[in-house]
Amino acid sequence: MIVTGSQVRQGLNTWFVLPLRRTAIGLGCAGVATLFSACGQTQALITNQTIQGFVDQVVVPSYVSVAAGATQLEQALQTYQQAPTAANLEAARQAWRVARDRWEQTECFAFGPADSEGFDGAIDTWPIDRQGLKTAAAQPVEQREDSRKGFHAIEELLFAATEPTLSDRQHLVILATDLTKQAQGLVTRWQQASDQPAYRSVLLSAGSADSAYPTLNAAGTEIVQGLVDSLSEVASEKIGGPLETQEPDRFESFVSRNTLSDLRNNWTGAWNVYRGQRSDGGAAGSLQQRLQQQHPVIAQQLDQQFATARQALWAIPEPIETNLASPRGKVAVLTAQTAIAAVSDTLERQVLPLVQ
Structure with missing residues (x-):
């Protein structure tokens, strides 16, 4: 996640796409109202099946996968700490990439506990406080600012130009242990009730009188808005910032050269939500x-x-980090940015009004 914690994502930059419009364009009808009258469309777009598929086929298994990846990364870093060989270093780096890829598929549902309880910030704040990270090893990780822990703090030490020192290796294990704790905590909050109901049950209760989502459409708005926000962030910030300034180090995973994988997994996560499942094909009742x-x-x-x-x-x-400046690379990046912005634009202008 760009900037800090769970900040509200910004809209698309107007220098590369047409301004966003919140009124539906005519598609056989004149506007939103006629989509439900003249076109004869009276059924609700969002159903209980839509929400259950989103929760049980996409959100929960995705977070379980992230937690498993974080655990594997922690184990790989423990092995590297004990036996700092080149092979173990590469294994730890690969474990980071796997866990990172899984996390990036969750960006389009970073609401609920991920946002309100700070899991997103603790796991994926960027940019990090590089100077603060150097002196943070002696500070309990629970007391740190989010910019001194999470995926990118681990990335900074693990993918440095020089091999991690003994102190760095010890610090990496501390950071990975906290990452695992945060990832597992997020799974728990979705699946298990404590002093608060499990967030799975909160979403699945949409439409009931005492629900945080008083209508099915309220839950549908949350889902569609998550898609809009994630894809617009990809287009305007994750790609748009470095492309506009031609500064490759503004790419979020610049140090590990993993940015392109981040972006592809952001697309995959959005595609999974749209289809209501993580496997091939479309799910019954999906958006x-x-x-x-x-x-x-x-x-x-x-x-x-x-x-x-x-x-x-x-x-x-x-x-992408080293190809941004090349003529071929620049054109390819701009083409992808425009294409992603188009998906976000359609979701915002044509789908979101159907569930609001």
Whole structure:
């Protein structure tokens, strides 16, 4: 996550896309109102099945996977601390990449406990406090600012130009242990009740009188807005900042050269939410299926835009950090940025009004 903690993500930069409009464009009807009247569309877009698929097929298994990856990273760093060989260093770096990839697929549902209870900030604040990180080893990790822990603090030490020192290796284990704790805590908050109800049950209770989501559409708005925010952040900040300034070190995972993988996994996470599952194919009751049934033109447009964005992201030459300045790289990055912005724009202008 760019900047700090769980800040509200900014809108798309107007220098590369048309201004966003919150009114629906005509797709056989004149606007939002006629989408429900003249077109005869009276069914609710979001159903209990939509929400349950989102929670049980996407959110919870994704967070469980992140926690498993964090545990594997912690174990790899413990092994490297005990036996600091080149092979163990590379194994730890690969474990970081795996855990990172899994986390980046969760960016489009960084609401609920991830936001309100600070898990997102503790796991993925960027940029980090590089100077503070150097002196933070003696400070209990629980007392640190988010900018001195999490994925990017580990990245800074693990992928440094020089091999980690003994002190660095000890510090890495401390950071990884906290990362595992945060990731497991996020899983627990979604699955288990304590002094508060499990967030899974909060979402699944949408539409009931005492729910935090008084209507199904309220939950649907949360889901669709998460997609909009994540993809607009990818386009305007994660890609847009470095592209505009031509400063590769503004890419979020610059140190590890993992930025392109971050971006591709952001796309994958959004695609999973749209289809209501993490495996191939579309799930019954998913946002994609509901749109196909009720608003097939919008669904067809989104399917094509998602496919175009994927093709553009996978066409960027690797690593993006060293290819940004090349003519081919710059064109490829701009093409991907525009394609991702188009998906976000359609979700915001044409889908979000259907659930608000």
